[in-house]
Amino acid sequence: METIQNPIVLQRADPFVYKHRDGFYYFTGSHPAYDRIIIRRAQHLSDLYDAEEHTVWRKHSEGPQSDLIWAPELHRINGKWYIYYAASPDDKIVDDTFNHRMYVLENESDNPIEGEWKEKGQIDPGWSTFALDATTFEHNGVQYYVWSQQDLDITGHSNIYIAEMENPWTLAGPPVLLTKPELSWEIKGFWVNEGPAVLIRNGKVFITYSASATGIDYCMGMLTADTDADLLNPDSWTKRQEPVFESYTPNQQYGPGHNSFTVSEDGNTDILIYHARNYTKIEGDPLYDPNRHARAQVITWKEDGTPHFGVPAADDRWTPDTTKILTKEDEYE
Known part of the structure; x- marks a missing residue:
């Protein structure tokens, strides 16, 4: 397969890559201004770096979707495109978290860069607290929704839940708690389980988070269930007690996480997509440090059929040395 050059996209955290049947990789992620949803596409992962960026949706001027647009994901369901994302009415902290809720857009065109994106509204999980980082997957004829949300009766900022979907914007049943922050490496700075991603291989369903x-301290954990298990039964899932992917000082890669999965151009190799910074000293609020860059690397597999993510690869491309948000007028060296 082709050599991947990292980063694959500068200053786009929470990266998500979808490889479509048209041969293109479609990329989205959090824009550091948190005011829009963007899509890039390229035939090679490394070409996403300088691919044209298209803004397909912007935040509202007021109301519940007017601030802090986070973590969009692009999915293809029943011949239509959907973007799942989180939005907030403001940047205030309530109950020790922000005010995000989950929303979805729909596009009926063949190319998600074209056509009209229609708002399908908020996805209601059954209670109203901080909620974000939704993903979706189909398994054995059932569409599932997996996301992060706060429960005020559980210590921490966010837990991970799963539910069956009635359609791409409606849940069909109650949320099921899969994991909460409880281990020492899950509660550094904040008590967080977020950013779930799904990979189905070797008779197993893996959810990284x-x-x-x-x-x-940001790092990745993993849950595992058998493909023939009841995925809505918490007892079907086993939680790894150690991180599966974490900071690696020799390569100057720090805080790797909020990942997604894609495949190589021939479809035969699984690829991890994630963000990380290449420095540790952050001035001011980390939320407004834009240099969490999107990266990619090949996944290998252990004899027991579980993924081995290795360590975050070193950068081999230019990255910015300031916290200025890059614009299209800025030149990549």
């Missing part, structure tokens, strides 16, 4: 605050 991210934990702790978004600096050097």
